[in-house]
Amino acid sequence: MGAVRAWRPLPPQLPLSGLCPRPESTGAHLSKPEAGVMSLRVKLRTGPAIGEQGTQLRPAHRAARVASPWQARAFFERSFSLRYRPSMEHSARERWNERRRRDGFEPFPEIPSEWLVEHRELLSGRGRALDVACGDGRDALALARLGYDVDAVDVSDVAIDALRAAADQHALPIHPRVVDLEREALPDDEYDAVVCFNYLQRDLFGRLARALRPGGLLILETFGRAHIDELGKDFNPAYVLDRNELLHAFPGLHVVHYREGVAQRSGAPRGVASIVAQRLG
Numbered sequence: 597m598g599a600v601r602a603w604r605p606l607p608p609q610l611p612l613s614g615l616c617p618r619p620e621s622t623g624a625h626l627s628k629p630e631a632g633v634m635s636l637r638v639k640l641r642t643g644p645a646i647g648e649q650g651t652q653l654r655p656a657h658r659a660a661r662v663a664s665p666w667q668a669r670a671f672f673e674r675s676f677s678l679r680y681r682p683s684m685e686h687s688a689r690e691r692w693n694e695r696r697r698r699d700g701f702e703p704f705p706e707i708p709s710e711w712l713v714e715h716r717e718l719l720s721g722r723g724r725a726l727d728v729a730c731g732d733g734r735d736a737l738a739l740a741r742l743g744y745d746v747d748a749v750d751v752s753d754v755a756i757d758a759l760r761a762a763a764d765q766h767a768l769p770i771h772p773r774v775v776d777l778e779r780e781a782l783p784d785d786e787y788d789a790v791v792c793f794n795y796l797q798r799d800l801f802g803r804l805a806r807a808l809r810p811g812g813l814l815i816l817e818t819f820g821r822a823h824i825d826e827l828g829k830d831f832n833p834a835y836v837l838d839r840n841e842l843l844h845a846f847p848g849l850h851v852v853h854y855r856e857g858v859a860q861r862s863g864a865p866r867g868v869a870s871i872v873a874q875r876l877g
């Protein structure tokens with residue numbers, strides 16, 4: 597590996613906690629990109645795998661040249677996955693819990709997703725709603741304010757515990773629940789509105805559609821190709837919807853509104869794909 601000049605912390609989109617059970621003892625840096633190539637050097641204190649006790653921690657050194665943080669992640673996985681193979685549940689939960697603990701968050705902020713606000717007039721406020729991968733619960737709050745009885749699900753128990761306490765304190769009709777969407781089912785024919793923002797799990801699409809009652813609305817938006825192609829962001833393509841992908845993702849639903857491209861989101865431009873779709877029968 598060439599000399600590493602300027603060190604900086606790994607970007608937050610490269611989550612380590614799923615790979616190393618002691619993220620607080622992880623030191624890892626990427627050099628500044630030079631001619632499209634980043635140099636990566638990692639010092640990890642490797643230790644007991646999850647569930648093991650008493651193994652002495654010891655430093656591990658790995659070096660590689662990578663072209664993006666996502667290659668860096670693949671490198672981590674190759675280097676360490678044999679030693680640390682936490683379950684998917686553990687890795688998703690721990691990764692998001694760690695992020696919530698590090699960044700903190702305010703339960704139920706009054707800043708709903710823009711795409712939800714744009715379609716407020718379609719939402720009757722009668723019946724039950726589901727906020728999928730609800731995070732800080734901003735959209736659950738907006739749905740409750742419209743009159744819905746809201747289920748809010750997320751894999752992060754740190755988020756859900758805080759939301760539950762806030763919902764109880766303010767007597768909100770919101771029921772936060774820890775659910776790992778990669779493992780657990782959603783109920784069928786249950787909701788008059790289902791919203792999902794900034795969370796992409798392709799094998800969930802069918803379950804989102806089935807969770808709707810007849811007449812129910814699905815409102816969904818997440819990162820789209822424009823984020824990479826038009827804004828030039830370094831983003832894992834696996835977490836980005838392809839052109840027209842969302843348009844054809846819900847064949848059993850009637851598409852009410854569809855849009856792709858760059859939009860202002862949380863005060864910054866973002867490449868998104870957005871849909872509003874309705875279960876007719």
Ligand SMILES: C[S@@+](CC[C@H](N)C(=O)[O-])C[C@H]1O[C@@H](n2cnc3c(N)ncnc32)[C@H](O)[C@@H]1O
Binds near residue numbers: 732750776
């Ligand atoms: C980028 S945040 C979006 C939060 C919220 N929807 C919003 O737009 O503000 C992604 C959320 O997905 C949740 N998540 C990640 N993996 C999950 C899984 N397997 N099951 C349920 N939720 C998950 C995370 O905990 C996190 O709160």
